[in-house]
Amino acid sequence: MIRFFRSGNPLTVLLLLIYTLLVKFYYLLHPVAYVADGSEGLLYQLLVQWMHRLTGDSPFLYTGLAILLLLLQSLLFTKIINHHRLFPKATYLPAMCFLLFTSMLQSWNTFSPALLVNLIMLWVFSSITELYTRTSARDVVFNIGFALGIAGLFYFPAIIFCLLLLVSMLIMRAFRLAEWIIAILGLICPLYLMGTYLFLTGQMALLRKIPNIGLSLPMISDYKVWGAMVACTLFFILGWLLLQRPLKKMLIQGRKIWAALIIYVLVAMLVPFFNVHFSPAYWVLAVLPVSIFAANVYWSVTNETFANIIHFITLAYVIVMQYFS
Template sequence: MTGLFKQKNSGNILVLLIYGLILKFGMLLHPMPPLRQPDDHFLYIWLLDFLSPLHLPPIIYSLIAFFLLYSQAIMFNRVCNEQKMMARPNYLAGMAYLLITSLFVEWNHFSAPLLINSLLIWIFYRVSVLYNSNKPGAAIFNVGLIMGIVTLMYQPAIVFSIFLLMSLFIMRPLRVREWLIGILGITTPYYFLAIVLYLSNQWSWKKLQPNISFNLPAMPSSMTVLVSITLLILPFIIGGFFVQNNLTKMLIQVRKSWSLLLVFLIVSMLIIVANGGNNYVNWLLCAVPLTAFHAAAYFYPSGRIFPLVMHWIIFGWAMYIGYWTQM
């Protein structure tokens, strides 16, 4: 399977769809309504309130969640290929994303973290191309604007403002003007929200201010969760080892993109301790950066046996999570 996705073949888009359906069909058999959490912010709450009177069956939300995951896999795979994150184009990132997101049942439910993952992939792509941008001001503002929308969907995502500022530090020369443009972009959606609240006589500072508190994340509640976390961490370490060994062969822009992914992962882990809660939904924000390192763990080993064994172990566990734990 890893050999198939290691090739750049347009037919792999269809193969990836079939691969995702096999992995996640068990979860589609047990559909769930959209998740509501205390950390959800204005835009996501508004979306759920808009959809609630339609009384859509849970299977519709599960199908939407599946196609969001599939589109994110394709999108991030394309970003990795365009940015030449590995020596040659492939579909391993798309495969790894669908595989990783099958390790936790909550990651396949319609939720705010699932929605904003699409926007975070777009943000990562836009900041990774700032290195060669001649007119970065508009691009930085647009990235900040999308980041502001992300924070209005999920309150702990305000921590990702750090990611934007660190991205500018890594990809651009230090210019205070560009940092201020980024901050202006992040705050712009809040200006419009304030206007809407004021005109509708619902003005309140609490509706604008993210409610953030830091606490320890939920400890693994079962052996199943512990195994899933282990299968996330070990391939990440292996992939990180291979990336480190091949950094000297990469262009400087590619090295910077890998650095961005590492910052992305660190900030995502901060989200886990910001209103961590008692479930693993917000851990989904770590899936995108982990995917790239998992893909590297499948791509770089010289032999075929090790990537195949690692893939089928994770695949078998994901099938167990998707089918048997839902019964």
């Protein structure tokens, strides 16, 4: 099976759709409405209220929408990776890995602020990859900061991704103070515009809901969460180790993008700890960049039989955790 996903053939998208139904079928059988745990941002609350008036609280609708978002994110992320040739050839392995690893927890397949933030982060990451080739990047860093500000309105702890932007600017470009100031102004701008709108419409009471952030140091007792964390961490480390040799042969831009991806993983792992109420559902933010390192594991294993064994072990774990745990 890995052989088909290693290919960059556009027809692989059809196989990816079938694969999505396979690994997500349990969640379609047992749908959940949406995440509402008190950590969501103001825009997410308004969006859910609008959807409730429009469609009601059908769990199947929300779960189906969440799975469609995951499929869309996998394809967009793969498109970015192939565009920058982070692998020697075009491949759909990152999409496969993202769909497989997000199937380890039901909360990663539930409509949530994190899924909406992931969509924004795809655009943010795509823009970060372009910083190296720009002679002047003031417009790009402002747009990235603005996008992160919007992400903060859906899920306020997402503004911590500004660390990703600032560190990526250090990796991709020489330090320019003006660009850093412009990036921070872009981050503040959506919050300012939302505050202005609420003031002009007499809804200042909602303004207090915007800075929805805390600090949580949870004791995780759910073995499914531990299993998913261990699997993602193991593939991340293996993917990084197997990357060392081919990294030396890459162009400078490719090396810098991989370095930015490592920062992306580390920051995304920290974000959920700043929830008002900790939830592992928000670690789906880290699964997106981890999936490219997992894809590198499958890409680097040249023995097709061994690669398939690794895949089927992971797939079997997912199925067991879904149906038999």
